[in-house]
Amino acid sequence: MLMESFVAVMALVAASIIEPGLYFAMNTPPAGLGIVMPNLHEMGGENAAMIAAQLKEVTVHAAATVSSWGFVISPEQILQTAKDIGEPSVLNRAGGAPTLAVGIAHVFHKIIPMADMGFWYHFGILFEALFILTALDAGTRAGRFMLQDLLGNFVPFLKKTDSLVAGIIGTAGCVGLWGYLLYQGVVDPLGGVKSLWPLFGISNQMLAAVALVLGTVVLVKMQRTKYIWVTVIPAAWLLLCTTWALGLKLFSSNPQMEGFFFMAQQYKEKIAAGGELTAQQIANMNHIVVNNYTNAGLSILFLVVVYSIIFYGIKTWLNVRNNKVRTDKETPYVPVPEGGVKTSSHH
Structure with missing residues (x-):
């Protein structure tokens, strides 16, 4: 969590370096x-000239749209940034990874100008990929045990963590769950992981809050209540921030907040109005409606899970507050014999 926090600070610094207009041009969906x-x-194929002309046209339109929001940016600035980092375009780069990489490229190019921005941009992408893959590896390992424990309530055999077959089933199920989101992100430009970006930061911090709540419960059961401020204060702060943020993302009608229900309703009204929308634009808008409702459902699920854990944490504290004996053990305490534990040695 400490490493993730440092990366979050880096991301905030990198985002503050970028021109606001460029930031919104990169992170706003088409x-x-x-x-x-x-x-x-097809930029390198026989249709390269046509694709380049279309790209220039959409860049002009994107710059005009972002500028109308009060964040002035010119098409030339957008195209030059893409050229500097060695990419055909920086449009449709929603999510933190490209934004952080562009910010890193700006900083390191100023410090070490002999390496161009393209080098530093791809260095940043590589750094993020390694960070994400290690997190994915750790998450898959933890998820495998959680999935086995959950499914083991219905098929007891799956609870055997020392079983190769049960382990393969649990791992395959966990990989399949996040793999589906990756697959959807490939086949649907607006779906899968890309549609879940708004939830990543909130879910990470909610996970930290849950860990702190569980840490508080352990301290209470250890009869170390005088130390619970160490976990309670940061847990309360994280819960306040994440709950407030989720409330805004769920119910805010401010267009700049892009609340899930508000955005879904806006696009439903645009689809119903029709007008000069093309079939592709209507299809994209339908995807956005579904994605916003999906995010809203997951947000509500996060809130239910987190506050259920808080409820049971408080319930546990109320049950043990008058108990002067430590209850932080799942099995009865067994003292070590006076003569020690005999072990057999093999030579």
Whole structure:
């Protein structure tokens, strides 16, 4: 969590370095900018000239849209940034990774100017990939045991963590769950992992809050209540921030907040109005409606899970507050014999 916090600080610094107009041009989905991105994979083919012309056209439109929000940016600035980092375009780069990489490229290019921004941009992407993959590895390992424990309530065999077959089933199930989101992100440009970006920061901090709540319960059961301020204060702060943020993302009608229910309703009204929308734009808007409702459902689920844990944590504290004996053990305490524990040795 400490490492994640440092990365979060780096991301905030990197985001503050970038021009606000460029930030919104990068992170706003195409449908939000009123554009349809050309197929950039054909930039090197026979249709390269046509794709380049389309890209220039959508960049002009994107710059005008972002500028109308009060964050002035020119098409030339957007195109030059893409050229500097060695990419065909920086549009449709929603999420923290490209933003952080561009910020890193700006900083390191100023410090070590002999290496161009393209080098530092891809260095930043590599740094993030290693960080994400290690987190994914740790998450898959933990998720495997959680999934086995959950499914073991229905099929007891799956609770055997020392079983190769049960381990393979648990791992495959866990990989399949996050793998599906990756797959959806590939087949649907607006779906999968990309649609869940708004929840990543909140879910991470809620996970930290849950860990602190569980730490508080352990301290209470250890009869170390005078130390619980160490976990209670940061837990309360995290819960306040994340709950407030989720409340805004769920119910805010401020367009700049992009509340899930508000955005879903806005796009439903645009679809119903019709007008000069193309079939592709309507399809994209339908995806955005579904994605916003999905995010809203997951947000509510997060709140239910987190506050259920808090409820049971408080209930546990109330049950043991008058107990003067430590209750932080799942099995009865067994003292070591006076003569020690005999062990057999093999030579």
